[in-house]
Amino acid sequence: MKFEEKPVRLGNSPVSIMPLGFGTWAWDSTGQYGTGRDYKEEDLRAAFQTSLKSDINFFDTAESYGNGEVELLLGKFLKESKANVVVATKFPPWRNRFLKRHLLTSLHSSLKRMQVEQIDLYQTHFHFRFVPVQTWMTALADAVEQGLTKAVGTANYDASRLRMAHKLLAKRGVPLASNQADYSLLHRHPETDGVFETCKKLGVTLLAYSPLAQGLLSGKFSPTNPPPGDRGRRYDASYLAKIQPLIGLLNEVGQSHQGKAAAQVALNWVMCKGAIPIHGAKNAQQAEENAGALGWRLTADEVKALDSASKDLQR
Numbered sequence: 001m002k003f004e005e006k007p008v009r010l011g012n013s014p015v016s017i018m019p020l021g022f023g024t025w026a027w028d029s030t031g032q033y034g035t036g037r038d039y040k041e042e043d044l045r046a047a048f049q050t051s052l053k054s055d056i057n058f059f060d061t062a063e064s065y066g067n068g069e070v071e072l073l074l075g076k077f078l079k080e081s082k083a084n085v086v087v088a089t090k091f092p093p094w095r096n097r098f099l100k101r102h103l104l105t106s107l108h109s110s111l112k113r114m115q116v117e118q119i120d121l122y123q124t125h126f127h128f129r130f131v132p133v134q135t136w137m138t139a140l141a142d143a144v145e146q147g148l149t150k151a152v153g154t155a156n157y158d159a160s161r162l163r164m165a166h167k168l169l170a171k172r173g174v175p176l177a178s179n180q181a182d183y184s185l186l187h188r189h190p191e192t193d194g195v196f197e198t199c200k201k202l203g204v205t206l207l208a209y210s211p212l213a214q215g216l217l218s219g220k221f222s223p224t225n226p227p228p229g230d231r232g233r234r235y236d237a238s239y240l241a242k243i244q245p246l247i248g249l250l251n252e253v254g255q256s257h258q259g260k261a262a263a264q265v266a267l268n269w270v271m272c273k274g275a276i277p278i279h280g281a282k283n284a285q286q287a288e289e290n291a292g293a294l295g296w297r298l299t300a301d302e303v304k305a306l307d308s309a310s311k312d313l314q315r
């Protein structure tokens with residue numbers, strides 16, 4: 001089924017984005033991603049520009065990616081392009097951050113690194129159990145009031161914290177726009193742990209991170225060609241062998257959609273589920289391929305077949 005994609009509103013916020021977004025975690029050169037320096041700034045710039053040309057208008061980053069390095073890079077690309085881009089970043093509530101002002105100071109530093117006066121979406125990166133949700137929701141609402149961000153969201157919040165965050169923000173008249181969760185064919189936990197259902201009930205958009213399971217669903221890794229670094233430790237040879245039938249099905253399904261690649265089918269599956277995937281690309285080729293997930297949809301039977309093939313592969 002082919003059609004023209006339209007922007008989707010993030011929850012009840014004033015921010016709208018195309019149904020496929022771009023994440024910049026993999027641009028982190030500090031090795032966190034397990035990739036090291038196997039790419040150059042030119043590759044990342046090309047990934048950014050290729051995405052913009054393909055109608056992708058949402059770019060997600062975080063203070064913690066390369067300790068601000070990735071925000072600096074994204075800011076540079078934004079300035080060069082002068083395009084109308086929707087930008088999101090995240091506040092990491094590390095151990096020494098426990099006051100409302102810590103979030104606001106952190107946001108000011110992110111804005112400075114990205115060379116903008118206002119961000120579109122500011123998110124708490126995760127929950128740190130010693131600081132009440134209320135502290136960060138009060139700070140996020142203040143950030144909206146001060147014009148520092150247009151919308152606010154969470155990441156890695158469980159269902160009960162989502163309800164709490166939504167309620168606290170609503171008291172201040174601020175909608176909770178989105179929640180980020182690890183969601184792909186290999187990580188379908190949001191379907192069973194209440195997160196997806198809660199998002200739907202509250203009108204909060206689910207932003208699916210690692211929608212390609214860090215590259216696994218592109219089909220390029222196998223027991224004899226494992227991913228490098230941390231990813232290789234997370235996904236060992238026996239798991240890589242186990243997922244091969246699913247990769248086969250992704251390719252087979254892609255064939256009935258004018259030869260779509262496994263990665264494009266995997267991203268499309270997330271969209272069919274009602275979430276917005278934010279993929280990570282590190283060069284123009286990956287960006288172009290992933291953007292090809294837009295403009296068509298899997299059939300309900302294909303979604304069902306992929307559901308069934310991935311059921312016992314959950315990580």
Ligand SMILES: NC(=O)c1ccc[n+]([C@@H]2O[C@H](COP(=O)([O-])OP(=O)(O)OC[C@H]3O[C@@H](n4cnc5c(N)ncnc54)[C@H](OP(=O)(O)O)[C@@H]3O)[C@@H](O)[C@H]2O)c1
Pocket residue numbers: 022023024025026035060061125155156180208209210211212213214215216218220263278279280281282285286287289290
């Ligand atoms: N809130 C959170 O806690 C959180 C956590 C994780 C991620 N995120 C967000 O979600 C974004 C996406 O996560 P992710 O980077 O893990 O996404 P992903 O799309 O699942 O994986 C990205 C990696 O897969 C490989 N890849 C991408 N497209 C490919 C293609 N077409 N063919 C072959 N390989 C391809 C690339 O790595 P190689 O080329 O190195 O193989 C790339 O770095 C992040 O950038 C970040 O913005 C948020």
